[in-house]
Amino acid sequence: MEPLISLTSVVVPLLRDNVDTDAIIPAEWLRSLASDPGEGLFARWRYRADGSADPEFVLNDSRFRDARILLTGANFGCGSSRENAVWALQRFGIRCVIARSYSDIFQENCFKNGVLPIIASPGDHALLVRCCAAEASYVVSVDVAAATVTTRDGAVFTFELDLRRSNRLMSGSDEIDATLALADRIDAFRALHRLAKPWLYPANGDGSDG
Amino acid sequence: MAAMTLFDRLFDDHVIAALGDGVSLLQIDRHLVHEVSSAAAFQQLRNGGRTVASPKQTFATQDHIVSTKPGRNDTTFAQGIEFIRYLRGNCTEFGITLFDVDDAQQGIVHVVAAETGLALPGCTLVCGDSHTATLGAFGALAWGIGSSEVAHVLATQTLPLKKARPMRIRIDGKLPHGVTPKDVILKVIRTFGIAAGVGHAVEYCGSTIRGMPMEGRMTICNMSIELGARAGFIAPDETTFEYLSGRTYAPKGRAFDEALSAWRALQSDDDAPFAKTLDLDVAAMKPQISWGTTPGDVVDIDEPVPDVDEMAPERRAAALRALSYMAVPPGHKLEGLPIDVVFIGSCTNSRLSDLRDAAAAIDGRKVSPHVRAIVVPGSTAVRYAAEREGLHRTFADAGFEWREAGCSMCVAINDDAVPPGARCVATSNRNFEGRQGRGARTHLASPLTAVASAIAGCIARPAVTG
């Protein structure tokens, strides 16, 4: 995972609530292991029925081609658990989302992939929305260690980010390795758990614990 | 000892280590995988040079992309081949039990996990599909995960998880005729909102829930994610134990009795502290149907869709957008709106009881000639059982297509899709823009409402409603 320490980028505004993962990447983009999820990002809104780019859709605005920060509304990423939604954002270049709130699974999927999902307070969110409305290529900076967003006008707001997550984002370290390092504790737990609840450990694949 | 919720009991019983910041490393007792979301996870596992930690606690099925066309095989839907064969190869290599395309135990992962007795009270169960909470109906802690988490569970049989806040929804009252568990959960979501459960684990209780068979309880827990919650569950009781007795992977004989005494303790204490409690009385409720593009956009079947003029400005824009996508004029009734497709299936409503209720509701009538109506059993076992009862003939005689088991038109990842602009009454769980195919207009409802609508050729209430 590519570490994420800080980021300065123009902000793409997608000001809708309840943007679901079917909208972020529709099911037909999940049909091949080889396809580029970045191309499927917001496909239903980004492309017209004939496959051409819809100039009305914000992501097709050339000013946002290299954007790395997405600004959106409440409950972003609700619906299906498909991690492809995060991969699509990431492959497009987005490393940070700023929203009012997220679905739990989507938020978790972001952290697993080095994408920072920031929850902005109503006031901070409104400020960013105003800034982006006033100026189409509005730039902000995000600092992971300090957990701050700094606007071009110098306004600074903080967001919540626990130490565990910020360390993982900044180091890009592998969570599976971290868990495997606890192998002794896992084995000890399982030995006791198995004695207490043998029916949860099917040895013969038929519900008997032989 | 301090009073505990059932959620505390389920969670705390699986904590291997505290990882800081409220995150615990949890033991996973059951891992269910399907061909689509597991593919990237197996790739990740292989790239890391790792292996499957506990293949005997891992079970796989082919459901999402596999064709549901009668007589289907690996190649019926060409783009599915890659996923189907990759899962098969992975299961063989790592020693995972697979309910394959032609297996009698194949089917939608959450339907299969219940009917084979894999989901047990008190277990932690995960799957790379957001409707895994379905299995919370057994008093299990069951939740949906992303592909990276699937890889983590494959490699370690554990998962780091931040403890959610416990929430309780009490549902009381006897269900009126024509009102089903599907209507109840739609009403819950409509009443409390699609984000009511975010950050929470929901325990459903109350007399309505106690009176429901396991199938109905699964329908309730299934849509916890539409309420924003990753996990929803119900304390196990005699109904649960009776359902489990004799199932393939449930404990047998002495082991079952031993398990039973542990399962009976899986309750919330009377004075257990919940972060949030909600109550709903369903005694006078009507069948529900969705009008918009989120699962909270729901009305009574005979009620007009919301009047946008009365909405707060921030709600109005979204509602207008939804109504325009759905081609429903503001303030109009849904009843009587012509439809093109009816889909009876999905992990919400595809179990034998759903199909029995749907078949009975046909009552000798025929599907309207301009409607394509399909019935997709939740599992091959459900299909066989239904065929033994002759339900497939009842459906076929009425003009319904009778298909093979799978997710089908719920997710439209194979060729079971609703055509652009077509209107569909579906028993599934999501009505997002394009969920059932580009431009598809989905109305979520119960199997009874779906049958009534198929026959009427337009949105219609179940015949038995007063």
Ligand code: SF4
């Ligand atoms: S039927 Fe739909 S919701 Fe259920 S597992 Fe399949 S895709 Fe997911």
